[in-house]
Structure formats: C-alpha cells, structure tokens
Amino acid sequence: MSTAPVFGGRIVTRLDPSYEEARQVWNAVPDHRPLEIRYCRDAQDVAAALRDALARGLPFAARSGGHSAAALSVVPDGVVIDVSPLNSISLDQDASQVTFGSGATLGAIYRTLWESGVTVPAGTCPNIGVAGHVLGGGLGILSRSRGPLVDHLIGVTMVDARGELVTADEENHSDLLWACRGGGGGNYGIATSFTLRTQPIADVTLFNITWRFDDLGPAVKAWQSWLADADHRINPFMMLYPREQDMVATVGVMEGTPDAFEPLVKPLLDAVEPSEVVIEPMSFIQAVDTVEALQGEAAVAKSVRALGSSAIIDRPLDDRALETLRRHLIDPPSHRSEVAIYGMGGKIAAKGREETAFVHRTELMAFEYRTDWDEPADDEKNVAWVRSVRQEMAEHTTGGTYTNTVDLGVENWLWGYYEENLPRLMGVKHRYDPDGVFQHAHSVPLSLTEAEASRFGIPEQIRRTLRAAGRLT
Numbered sequence: 001m002s003t004a005p006v007f008g009g010r011i012v013t014r015l016d017p018s019y020e021e022a023r024q025v026w027n028a029v030p031d032h033r034p035l036e037i038r039y040c041r042d043a044q045d046v047a048a049a050l051r052d053a054l055a056r057g058l059p060f061a062a063r064s065g066g067h068s069a070a071a072l073s074v075v076p077d078g079v080v081i082d083v084s085p086l087n088s089i090s091l092d093q094d095a096s097q098v099t100f101g102s103g104a105t106l107g108a109i110y111r112t113l114w115e116s117g118v119t120v121p122a123g124t125c126p127n128i129g130v131a132g133h134v135l136g137g138g139l140g141i142l143s144r145s146r147g148p149l150v151d152h153l154i155g156v157t158m159v160d161a162r163g164e165l166v167t168a169d170e171e172n173h174s175d176l177l178w179a180c181r182g183g184g185g186g187n188y189g190i191a192t193s194f195t196l197r198t199q200p201i202a203d204v205t206l207f208n209i210t211w212r213f214d215d216l217g218p219a220v221k222a223w224q225s226w227l228a229d230a231d232h233r234i235n236p237f238m239m240l241y242p243r244e245q246d247m248v249a250t251v252g253v254m255e256g257t258p259d260a261f262e263p264l265v266k267p268l269l270d271a272v273e274p275s276e277v278v279i280e281p282m283s284f285i286q287a288v289d290t291v292e293a294l295q296g297e298a299a300v301a302k303s304v305r306a307l308g309s310s311a312i313i314d315r316p317l318d319d320r321a322l323e324t325l326r327r328h329l330i331d332p333p334s335h336r337s338e339v340a341i342y343g344m345g346g347k348i349a350a351k352g353r354e355e356t357a358f359v360h361r362t363e364l365m366a367f368e369y370r371t372d373w374d375e376p377a378d379d380e381k382n383v384a385w386v387r388s389v390r391q392e393m394a395e396h397t398t399g400g401t402y403t404n405t406v407d408l409g410v411e412n413w414l415w416g417y418y419e420e421n422l423p424r425l426m427g428v429k430h431r432y433d434p435d436g437v438f439q440h441a442h443s444v445p446l447s448l449t450e451a452e453a454s455r456f457g458i459p460e461q462i463r464r465t466l467r468a469a470g471r472l473t
C-alpha cells in the first residue's frame with residue numbers, strides 16, 4: 001500500500017444506539033466495553049483501522065465470528081477491528097480451491113461449498129468465524145477422515161504490524177503460513193482472507209448411539225478402546241451429559257454407507273448395550289445440521305454466560321478418571337454442564353507434530369469441560385465446577401490444551417497450546433511482529449523470563465533452544 005489507507009467502514013461508538021449489540025460476543029461473562037467497533041469492508045479498512053489504533057496508542061483486537069471462548073476479540077477501552085463484513089466465499093472454476101473473506105462463518109462456508117459438491121473439514125457450530133477457527137487449528141465433523149482445517153489451508157493474506165498487506169503461501173512467507181496453521185488468532189497480523197483446498201463430499205452415515213448415565217464408565221471405556229483402532233473414516237464425539245438427562249452419547253459422521261459402518265461399530269455395541277442406536281444415511285449437509293442440532297442451545301446462541309476448558313489425553317482413561325467424570329456430572333451447576341470428547345487419531349495423525357503449528361497430532365482424545373448458564377449469580381459455581389473437574393482430571397492428561405478453547409484460568413497455557421512448536425512460533429513472532437503489536441491475554445510472546453518458563457512448565461530442552469535464540473532472559 002503506497003498511500004495510507006483511509007477507513008471507510010462503519011464505526012460504532014459508545015454513543016451509538018447499536019453499541020450494546022455491536023460489542024456483544026458469544027461469551028457474555030467478560031462484558032468488555034470497547035471504545036469503538038470498526039466494521040471493515042475490505043483489507044484497506046483493516047489496515048486503516050489498525051494504523052489508526054496504533055497511532056492513537058489504543059489497545060485493539062480483531063474480531064471475526066466473536067466465538068472466542070474467553071471473549072479475546074473484544075478489548076476494554078480499545079478498538080474492535082471487526083472483519084465480519086469480509087464474508088465472501090469464492091470457489092475457483094473447478095471448485096478445487098476456495099478463498100474466504102476472514103469474516104465468513106462456518107455455516108455459510110458449509111452451505112456454499114455444498115452447492116458445488118465439495119467441503120472443508122471444520123467445526124460444528126455454524127456461527128463460528130473462520131478466522132479464529134482456522135488460525136487455531138479447526139477440529140470438527142470430519143477431522144479424523146480429513147484432518148484438521150489447517151491441513152487444507154494453502155494461503156492467507158493479512159495486515160501485518162506495519163499496517164501492510166502480506167500474503168503467505170508455500171512459496172512466499174512460508175513460515176508465516178506455517179504459524180497460521182494452528183498458531184492461534186490475534187498473534188501475527190489481522191487476516192483478511194484465507195485460501196483452502198476443497199475436497200468432494202456426498203452422502204455420509206450419521207450415528208447417534210446413547211447409553212444410560214449409569215453406564216457412563218463402561219461406555220466411555222469401550223468407546224475409547226474402539227476409538228484407538230477405529231477406521232479413519234469414522235469421526236466420533238463422545239458427549240457426557242448431567243445425570244438428570246440420563247444419557248451419554250457418541251455422535252458423529254462416518255464417510256461411508258451404513259452397511260460399511262455397522263460391522264465397524266459392532267464391537268462397541270457388543271461391549272456395552274446401548275439404550276438407543278441411530279444409524280442413518282444422509283447428505284453431508286443434513287449431517288452438519290443434525291450434529292449442530294444435537295449440540296444444544298449454546299452452540300447456536302448469540303451470547304451466553306459460559307466457560308470451557310480443554311485438556312488433551314493420550315491414553316485410555318482408567319476407572320478412577322472415569323469415576324471423576326461421573327461424579328462431576330451427578331449434580332453439576334447447570335443443566336447445560338457437559339464433557340465433550342473429540343475423538344482424535346485418523347488423518348489428524350497423518351501429519352507430524354512439527355509440520356504445522358497445530359501440535360496435537362498424536363494424542364487419542366481432546367476433552368472439553370464446558371458449562372453455560374443464564375444468571376450472573378451462577379457464575380461462581382459454574383467456574384468452580386470447571387476448575388474442579390479440570391484439576392482432578394489433570395493427572396490423566398498430557399498437560400496439552402487446545403488453542404481454540406481459550407480458558408484464562410489455565411496456568412500452563414503457552415506450553416499446553418504449542419508444546420515443541422513454541423520456539424519456532426516465537427521466531428515467527430519476531431519476524432512479523434517485532435514490537436509485539438498483536439497482544440492479548442494468551443498471545444505468543446516475543447520473549448520469556450526463566451520464571452515464566454517455569455510457570456508454563458516448559459521443559460529444559462526447549463528452554464535451551466529459547467536461550468540460544470535469545471528469547472529466554
């Protein structure tokens with residue numbers, strides 16, 4: 001950009017009647033009040049908004065779908081640089097590649113691609129913005145059969161720390177592309193568009209297999225052994241609900257026919273008798289809608305009071321761990337408290353841990369302890385529930401945590417998100433954001449102190465690498 005870009009989008013300030021709506025994001029608990037929200041129409045607006053915030057010395061955050069679990073896309077007394085109007089979705093002529101504006105939502109993406117018989121494997125909630133989602137990894141409905149969303153990302157254009165546009169692909173700025181494949185939102189620049197490879201998709205088999213709450217232990221035990229060797233075309237979630245719902249369920253999609261699925265699922269059904277089995281062929285887009293509907297109110301809510309916390313698990317849970325989960329679901333603080341388990345493996349493990357910034361390739365399961373509720377008076381007991389289940393389960397987990405489930409209460413977050421990819425991510429940060437312009441509560445830092453490295457639980461071997469690069473002081 002040779003001349004300074006001029007902002008031409010809509011600016012909503014605190015005096016504007018639409019301010020309350022404009023500052024709203026999915027998680028209502030942090031309740032941040034920004035100075036202004038700038039709706040960007042194009043990349044020039046993003047650059048202008050960023051330059052303006054920097055010139056005024058104001059904190060800022062980019063916002064796409066506003067689904068950061070910790071509301072990191074809204075800053076108190078700062079500027080929200082909202083990219084939601086950048087929501088174009090354009091397929092190339094043979095539909096093998098798609099370019100999204102960084103404000104496109106997953107629901108719109110699934111629907112548009114479906115019209116051309118293709119898809120990308122992404123998350124299960126239609127209102128999630130693609131920017132936060134893909135930058136953090138993107139796990140969901142086809143992860144085991146096709147890998148996380150980042151494995152399909154081949155290009156990203158962003159406004160960098162100087163307010164200039166930079167396009168990263170395999171040939172140019174490939175280290176930035178690597179970092180954007182799971183290195184987390186709000187770290188290196190403000191993305192304006194993403195290019196991904198698509199793949200054909202047609203009919204799938206949807207399954208929803210439920211057991212009684214009293215069978216939680218045996219059902220999860222059987223499920224995790226089944227998962228460990230499951231055909232990679234099977235994409236299962238395990239949902240553990242409060243006892244009052246008398247249900248645990250594995251829900252998901254198999255890329256194949258019911259005839260192909262039935263023998264594959266038989267060992268699981270034989271291990272613990274389910275209370276209900278639904279196995280149905282349907283179009284992929286119907287399956288997307290069905291999984292979304294099964295997710296409950298929070299998945300489609302515009303704004304809720306919520307807390308979620310992620311933990312990565314690399315081996316089947318023992319009886320003690322299963323009892324801990326069961327106990328926490330007997331009388332949880334909300335009827336919407338639950339434990340969601342993403343089945344990992346399959347194509348997630350097809351790439352090495354260091355091939356992309358998304359490091360959690362080799363593990364068995366990603367847990368999410370999550371709860372949402374209506375009244376501020378219930379904040380404390382819901383937060384306490386998440387803290388309790390997380391703490392008691394800690395000894396059964398790797399210490400890893402998923403970048404896209406930001407929980408500001410997790411102490412070792414920096415190591416948990418990135419593990420051995422941390423030194424390279426800090427190197428990319430130095431190259432593209434040498435002054436640390438892009439910052440939030442869980443952003444990749446330029447450097448660390450020894451005390452911080454201890455607090456994050458960074459192993460000595462990695463600390464040596466950081467010391468050698470001058471990033472540990």
Ligand SMILES: Cc1cc2nc3c(=O)[nH]c(=O)nc-3n(C[C@H](O)[C@H](O)[C@H](O)COP(=O)(O)OP(=O)(O)OC[C@H]3O[C@@H](n4cnc5c(N)ncnc54)[C@H](O)[C@@H]3O)c2cc1C
Pocket residue numbers: 025026061062063064065066067068069071072073083102122123124125127128129130131132133135136137138139140184185186187189190191192298299300404405440
């Ligand atoms: C109900 C619900 C369901 C979910 N389901 C899934 C799921 O199935 N699978 C899964 O993997 N995850 C899931 N998530 C997590 C979701 O992927 C992350 O919260 C994701 O970061 C949300 O992206 P967003 O753009 O909507 O969020 P935002 O709040 O807009 O942004 C998230 C982060 O990215 C930054 N950011 C936003 N826009 C940009 C940009 N243009 N450039 C650079 N940084 C930017 C923000 O500043 C913030 O730090 C779910 C979350 C919710 C609340």
